[in-house]
Amino acid sequence: MKEGSGYKKGFWTVEEDRILKEYVRKHGKGRWNRVANMTGLKRCGKSCRLRWINYLCPNVNREDFTEEEDDLINRLHNLLGNRWALIAGRVPGRTDNQVKNHWNTRLRKKLEKINKQKNKAIASSQTLPTATEEKFNISQETKTKTNYGASVGATSQKVLEGGCSEGTKGLFDTLLEPTLNNDGYDSSFWFLDDGFNVNAPDLIGLLGQCSPDDFVWNGF
DNA sequence: AAGCCTCGCAACCGCCACGTA
DNA sequence: GTACGTGGCGGTTGCGAGGCT
Known part of the structure; x- marks a missing residue:
């Protein structure tokens, strides 16, 4: 599947987050373009990477800035x-x-x-x-x-x-x-x-x- | 109450660098 | 040398919530 064709855009759902987290738990970070093939998630590699880095990664501090x-x-x-x-x-x-x-x-x-x-x-x-x-x-x-x-x-x-x-x-x-x-x-x-x-x-x-x-x- | 406006933020886009076959 | 895949970066967009009239 080519980047930009058939992929979903916009906000992520709880279920999509769960699938991505599960992928990272099993396979680690990286090779984001494989996520769609391996999990059935209709998101491009870039979108998966950003979602992980900016939101799902446990190191991210989501509190207000001090x-x-x-x-x-x-x-x-x-x-x-x-x-x-x-x-x-x-x-x-x-x-x-x-x-x-x-x-x-x-x-x-x-x-x-x-x-x-x-x-x-x-x-x-x-x-x-x-x-x-x-x-x-x-x-x-x-x-x-x-x-x-x-x-x-x-x-x-x-x-x-x-x-x-x-x-x-x-x-x-x-x-x-x-x-x-x-x-x-x-x-x-x-x-x-x-x-x-x-x-x-x-x-x-x-x-x-x-x-x-x-x-x-x-x-x- | 309803429409409009503003603001904050998540997500996308285009470009670039780097590694590898 | 080059084509391709992948990851990273900064700029921008657009949605949703809340405030205002």
Whole structure:
């Protein structure tokens, strides 16, 4: 049977869930395209895989997101952008679909509101360097000339995937520790020319301390 | 009470990467 | 080298529930 022909779509029934669970119990995960043939379930392999990963897998946490999880997702999203699978990998019990939905429906709106307030504040004090910029001697020219945000994203991905030195990993782990202000969110956002934003000015110093081999430079 | 609107979430789609024959 | 199967990812869609008028 070819993918996309004769398969059922839409919400799963209790009976379909039972059949899929039974298949995984007997044969383990994987080879999802065989499910239809072996069980008679009228679902394509992709649909079976998603159903298992996002709903039936016992490791999935289906409770509401906590404040701590919200904060962690915010931080990781600022570091990585829309790399939901990577973000979900750092949030125990959550799937990429859960994280993506949660971000798109709740956190993004929350953040947009906060960003509006930030933009107003930035507009009124744009010419003055922040304490962090002074500390690490980062000029406006440097920020606008470089693809800085993308470099941060690529480097942080390398860190999360484990392909970096212990020193650099430690620095990033420190960065992910909560250091919140009164409203529960980081107080410093940088908006770069390419639209990428970096919420933690600590990254400026951080990248300076990374092992050169770990740093992914995306060019000027 | 009924129709409309908004929101949250499950599921689908298209594309890509990788392994294997 | 290439065709095919499989799995993974991010973007998008559409359904259902609840709120609003």
